[in-house]
Amino acid sequence: MxxxxxxxxxxxxxxxxxxxxxxxxxxxxxxxxxxxxxxxxxxxxxxxxxxxxxxxxxxxxxxxxxxxxxxxxxxxxxxxxxxxxxxxxxxxxxxxxxxxxxxxxxxxxxxxxxxxxxxxxxxxxxxxxxxxxxxxxxxxxxxxxxxxxxxxxxxxxxxxxxxxxxxxxxxxxxxxxxxxxxxxxxxALVGWTLQPSQAFFKSLSGVAIEVKIRIGKRLWQDRLLFAHRGISGPAVLNASLWWERGEVEVDFLPDFDLQTLRGSRKQLSTLLPLPRRVAKAFLADLGIDDRPAAQLRSDEWKTLEKLRGYRFAPAGTFGYSKxxxxxxxxxxxxxxxxxxxxxxxxxxxxxxxxxxxxxxxxxxxxxxxxxxxxxxxxxxxxxxxx
Ligand SMILES: Cc1cc2nc3c(=O)[nH]c(=O)nc-3n(C[C@H](O)[C@H](O)[C@H](O)COP(=O)(O)OP(=O)(O)OC[C@H]3O[C@@H](n4cnc5c(N)ncnc54)[C@H](O)[C@@H]3O)c2cc1C
Known part of the structure; x- marks a missing residue:
């Protein structure tokens, strides 16, 4: 008709x-x-x-x-x-x-x-x-x-x-x-899938933490959600609008000064302002044994700083369906x-x-x-x- x-x-x-x-x-x-x-x-x-x-x-x-x-x-x-x-x-x-x-x-x-x-x-x-x-x-x-x-x-x-x-x-x-x-x-406004080097993120599925994500001069401070397929949450979604393949930088310890932990006799995983599961997973990834902060060597303090500027390249996005x-x-x-x-x-x-x-x-x-x-x-x- x-x-x-x-x-x-x-x-x-x-x-x-x-x-x-x-x-x-x-x-x-x-x-x-x-x-x-x-x-x-x-x-x-x-x-x-x-x-x-x-x-x-x-x-x-x-x-x-x-x-x-x-x-x-x-x-x-x-x-x-x-x-x-x-x-x-x-x-x-x-x-x-x-x-x-x-x-x-x-x-x-x-x-x-x-x-x-x-x-x-x-x-x-x-x-x-x-x-x-x-x-x-x-x-x-x-x-x-x-x-x-x-x-x-x-x-x-x-x-x-x-x-x-x-x-x-x-x-x-x-x-x-x-x-x-x-x-x-x-x-866009979508989660990221991960490369094999970040496969350990998947073990944290369901946990949400506050982070800062930086792409070039743009910066977002909000929640990041570890998901089964990768990472999501408002900080990731906003960053995805601007991401063009290549590396992004995540600060997993926003506004936290690691130097304040030096000399402490407590375990690192309890001192870091992260859920314990997350702290342990990142320490393992960085090759640092979870032990009292006072026992860390100076090269390990340097390695730990990577949590403030963790660089990685997402593999892709969750796609149009999400x-x-x-x-x-x-x-x-x-x-x-x-x-x-x-x-x-x-x-x-x-x-x-x-x-x-x-x-x-x-x-x-x-x-x-x-x-x-x-x-x-x-x-x-x-x-x-x-
Ligand atoms: C889950 C979800 C949550 C969201 N939440 C928010 C929010 O809270 N705030 C916000 O600002 N934005 C939000 N958005 C984004 C927002 O919904 C869209 O940006 C907005 O709807 C775009 O408006 P539009 O009219 O251009 O397109 P749409 O609202 O998508 O409308 C397009 C219409 O065209 C129809 N159409 C498409 N192809 C054809 C065709 N071939 N023949 C006939 N009809 C067709 C579609 O069925 C649809 O009804 C959200 C999006 C999603 C998916």
């Missing part, structure tokens, strides 16, 4: 639903969603509580063109986002100092977005398989028949992470087919940050995670999805800045 629409939005996730919600005339708009229900990622996000945004909208937390990101946030920031949800009955609360969560669970955010976009038509279970241009418009088809013709197309199909929640590469294929450059996608986001995507150089419209194809828009903009943990990715959506909706409403 053929359908004709003024605007089609590919993907009823965070970004696509926000575009629809902000349209002045929703009646001519169809949301195409492969899942049976919209907002699947929002529903599971933040452990089911959805970390909507962060009170500190820090640009250095984003990977992508900072000028492009700044222009979007200059118009739609965290204050706007918080107010938008609160005005629609979504109570929020701040945790960990600056992270804004839905007080009554993530489904409150999904419901608010759906209510606000309810005059648009939702085609759920409509998985777009192919795309073509026709005249000044676009045609989207799904497997097993059915086409949607539209004059304007918003690609809000997200990244490649969590395929079981509906992720697909359709947005990248559409962009590439019309000549956009794609920044190589990779799993990654919270995908970094890379449609390069922003050919996207207008005032409208989110393609500079190559009039009427074609990209918003959210499908673009080459990715944030660290803390609500930064929903912020991007919602703010880029709002900029796009302004353009579709015929409202331009200035």
């Amino acid at each position: 053929k359908e004709f629409w003024e605007t089609a939005i590919l993907g009823a996730g965070a970004s696509g639903m926000m575009v629809a919600a902000l349209l002045r005339e929703q009646e001519g708009t169809v949301l195409l969603e492969g899942n049976p229900r919209p907002g699947a990622k929002i529903a599971v996000s933040g452990g089911g509580r959805c970390n909507l945004c962060n009170l500190h909208l820090d640009l250095p937390c984003y990977r992508g063109d900072s000028g492009f990101v700044r222009e979007v946030f200059a118009r739609y920031d965290q204050k706007w986002l918080r107010e938008w949800f609160e005005r629609r009955g979504v109570a929020t609360r701040v945790e960990k100092g600056s992270q804004l969560f839905c007080h009554d669970g993530a489904s409150a955010a999904v419901d608010a977005l759906r209510r606000a976009s309810q005059k648009s038509v939702l085609h759920a279970g409509w998985r777009v398989e192919s795309f073509r241009r026709e005249g000044e418009g676009f045609v989207l088809s799904r497997q097993g028949g059915g086409t949607v013709h539209c004059r304007r197309l918003v690609v809000a199909s997200g990244g490649l992470s969590f395929p079981k929640l509906g992720a697909s590469d359709i947005g990248l294929r559409i962009a590439e087919s019309v000549g956009h450059r794609i920044v190589r996608p990779a799993p 990654a919270e986001v995908t970094r890379g995507g449609v390069a922003t150089e050919e996207i207008d940050p005032e409208t989110m419209e393609s500079r190559l194809v009039p009427g074609l828009y990209f918003t959210g995670e499908v673009l080459d903009v990715t944030g660290e943990l803390g609500g930064y990715n929903f912020q991007w999805a919602f703010s880029s959506a709002a900029v796009c909706a302004d353009a579709l409403n015929g409202k331009y800045p200035g």
Whole structure:
């Protein structure tokens, strides 16, 4: 069956639903969603509580063109986002100092977005398989028949992470087919697998400790979780956004001065500010017998210092099935940050995670999805800045 629409939005996730919600005339708009229900990622996000945004909208937390990101946030920031949800009955609360969560669970955010976009038509279970241009418009088809013709197309199909929640590469294929450059996608906000030299980490599976991780000039202090497949936890997840193969440096004793232990008659494994299991495993790895600190030779003190700057190269990541986001995507150089419209194809828009903009943990990715959506909706409403 053929359908004709003024605007089609590919993907009823965070970004696509926000575009629809902000349209002045929703009646001519169809949301195409492969899942049976919209907002699947929002529903599971933040452990089911959805970390909507962060009170500190820090640009250095984003990977992508900072000028492009700044222009979007200059118009739609965290204050706007918080107010938008609160005005629609979504109570929020701040945790960990600056992270804004839905007080009554993530489904409150999904419901608010759906209510606000309810005059648009939702085609759920409509998985777009192919795309073509026709005249000044676009045609989207799904497997097993059915086409949607539209004059304007918003690609809000997200990244490649969590395929079981509906992720697909359709947005990248559409962009590439019309000549956009794609920044190589990779799993991000994801755990690392290990080389054989760190195989002993696996014996610590389930233990979490505070660490500092350094990659180049970037530094994160947070928890590291030893997992069966490797290492995870917020410090690792954030670092994974910036990691490009090669070595990373972990300080397993953040803010601790080893020199304060010199002369002590207590066993090293009880003196080190680490769970005993972890201390023993690292001492064994460093080839230092667990004995009173006072008995250590000076070369052993030097070896012990390696815990402050433990360098190793992760083998890889846990992959898209575990990654919270995908970094890379449609390069922003050919996207207008005032409208989110393609500079190559009039009427074609990209918003959210499908673009080459990715944030660290803390609500930064929903912020991007919602703010880029709002900029796009302004353009579709015929409202331009200035
Ligand atoms: C487990 C988990 C927890 C997260 N927690 C947080 C958090 O607390 N805070 C935060 O800021 N970020 C979080 N994120 C990241 C955040 O969910 C995403 O960055 C955000 O959802 C991106 O919005 P989007 O609209 O661009 O993409 P999505 O929300 O992924 O929406 C894209 C939509 O397009 C649909 N789609 C894809 N391909 C097709 C197709 N071919 N045909 C039809 N439909 C299609 C998908 O089914 C999906 O509904 C989390 C991610 C995961 C996986």
